[in-house]
Amino acid sequence: MNLPVSIDALRRLCAELPEGSATAAQSAAQRQAMLTKPRGSLGRLEELAIFLARWQRGMKPSLDHVDVLIFAGSHGIAARGVSAYPTEVTAQMVANFANGGAAINQLAAIAGANLSVTPLEIDKPTADFTVAPAMNEAEFLAAVTAGMRAVVPGVDLITVGEMGIGNTTVASATAAALFGGSGSSWVGRGSGVDDEGLTRKATAVDTALTFHGNALQDPLEALRLVGGRELAAIFGAVLAARLQGVPVVLDGFVATAAAAPLTRLHPNGLAHALAGHVSAEAQHPRLLKLLNLDPILDLGMRLGEGSGACLAVNILRSAIACHNGMASFAEAGVSEN
């Protein structure tokens, strides 16, 4: 895979995305119709199997190699009192991931997935986006390409998630830049801020929208100016997955906002992506609706670190176990009508 050497090259890459295989999707749909169950009775599981067939380009999808990708970043905006937790938690949680002590370690093991954690200069926070671009062009491109490199050739599926104290404010700013609306309409409680914290989040987003102005009209610039390294890396991973024919499961509000610019750069830029869950972050349902994404799970989770996306892998495994393993009416001698 060619990595973009400039933002213009990245933009060109995003404009020419490959499609999935309509033939494979059709074969998978035909197979579903022959299996020993009333037509449509497996509901969303049927759609998920067909989705995987389309993007893996084969009638029988596999999930032998699933990578749970987590990207971590630090944020200048965190100094403005926008999180319930101190900034050092980001590095501490990265260590916790390495030691196997986080929720995602347990969930990845249950899902039969490999966990890959990529810290992105976590000792060097991005600039405070209310007074400066969060990243310069080189920093932005480095983060995007780190995300692209995390998608290894031949993987069957990736899930994308993140760790970064302050990043729900970053995600709200990104969503506001991409889709319009005030700060207060996009912020939520994140890791658990009180009412004053919520007001500080809205003010931070509004200040950034005014400071960066028209520059935010461009979706890649929006991600550079008010985004963060882990969001840029998620964007890169979702893009690289599309270029390599790898389906993607998005995690919560932050991961969804990170991937969202792709829909502004290509008419069906996120067609290869599923929303693993709808998180409890207040504006995640709205963002999913804007992106036409129907979440697989709704468990009231608001952890981040890829947890909701990883849980959804268990549903995908169930979907393809039925799709690949069930007998047809003819094979089982079951009467069809």
Ligand SMILES: O=C(O)c1ccc[n+]([C@@H]2O[C@H](COP(=O)([O-])O)[C@@H](O)[C@H]2O)c1
């Ligand atoms: O993505 C979500 O839906 C989500 C909702 C609430 C919290 N988080 C996680 O919490 C951290 C950000 O919360 P905060 O309050 O510091 O902005 C970050 O590490 C995320 O992984 C993530």
Ligand SMILES: Cc1cc2nc[nH]c2cc1C
């Ligand atoms: C402890 C902790 C764990 C997390 N995992 C993802 N975001 C997080 C935020 C905090 C505060």
